[in-house]
Amino acid sequence: MPRYLLSVFGAAEQTEFGGYGSPEEMVQAFADTGAFNDRLEREGVLVFVDGLQPAVTATTVDGQGERPVILDGPYLETKEHLGGFWVVDVADLDIALGLAGDASRACRGRVEVRPFHTQDTVSDLHRS
């Protein structure tokens, strides 16, 4: 089955409640997301899920030169950064989009859906 990355982007600047409007909202979002994760597991479509530490904790490494160059900070300075993601294994995009809708409601953020390469698309790459 095709795999999809469902990623959530959130404000780079974190408020005291981790980007949520209030402590209650944060607690509720965590609970809803937890319940959503449980459902994915029950349905057997969950490959991996986790949240990320804020973008300020990121370090970027460029190993293409003679020696790796290490830089403090994320690869891109943007207003929104990847805050967490799911990897799911489902039959098609419609199912992934349905899950993304529920994921978005649970975590209170917009969710980007992107397919991973599959055997088909990899052989397409070799062909072209």
Next chain:
Amino acid sequence: MTSSSLEETLTRVHHEEWARVVATLARRFGDLDVAEEAAAEAFAAAVERWPTDGIPPHPGGWLTTTATRRAIDRLRRESRRDAKHQAAQMLYADSPPERTGPVEDDRLRLVFTCAHPALAMEARAALTLRLIGGLTVPEIAAAFLVQERAMAQRITRAKAKIRAAHIPYRVPSSADISERLSGVLAVVYLVFNEGYLASGGQDALRVDLSDEAIRLGRLLHEVLPEEGEVAGLLALMLLTDARRAARVSASGELVTLEEQDRAAWDRALIAEGHALVRERLAAVAAGGGRPGRYQLLAAISAVHTNAPSARDTDWSQVVVNYDQLVAVDPSPVVRLNRAVAVAELDGPSVGLAEVERLADVLDSYHAFHVARAELLRRVGRSAEAHTAYGRAIALSGNPAEVAHLTRRQGQLTRG
């Protein structure tokens, strides 16, 4: 058989069978590229063979069989897939269609795939015209006034997304169907409107595009006879297209509904459209749910086409329908059209007051300035009408409309 009648037959068969052949192959091989190319090869083979061999008794079956053979040959030849995968495809090719949705028609699956909400609107329209309508890429590029190369890339990119993102080739579940269907209908109506009042280029009408949209509408109605909005859209397109011959004068000028020669309207299309509208009215009266946008627009068109002359138009009926339409879709464009109807019912100054309220949101929309100019003229504010016509002319990209507006502007006595 004469060569011209053979050509007509080929054109007719192409119209009738293209979508079916592509759709059948898309299901069998699960690959839009393979389906499209094999269908194109089969039609090319028909053009080559039928003049000498004669037209087969079942042209559609011949084309599907030929296309299937070509597709299998091609998959073998290019060994696009490893042996195991290929074997699976062959097996799949012989298996009966999967039962996934409320309707089993392959063409319908193809329609929903082409109009998937994960694709950009322009891509949906282009794919629908290519895979359902059988238009060539240069034809589609010409229709939307973009470079052929850009259109080819747009189509290629959309097909690549369908494949890579695994957009399913199926009719959505009944719960999703009306939501998805509205996107499909929007695509068909977009194609129709582009044909009915081309937004640019030299031709006022793009008859091929209107015809194509009506053909798609008929196909949808055939496969989804219970969907009110499908019937509504088809009726709307038929009733609009019925007025085509009266719509542009011999000198290439747009003729307004009021000034049109009603004897030139196509009575057969009007009768067909009216029958659909009556069918929908009966269904709604029997508790079939509230009519949507296309049914209401079709009902308005039915009022116009019912009137023996512009004077006899039942404007109160038109306004009642617009009131319902505003409730469904309160967009400024709908409110503008309602205001125009109100002007006919309650007088130009009442209509003008409603039009003026939309000035901020519709300032860059040519039809707003057309409506405003006409109403200003009728209340005797000629100088303002002159300026408004000027604005409308500057914003219109359609040559027949520009000719019409220029004449109207010239008729004004400067006040």
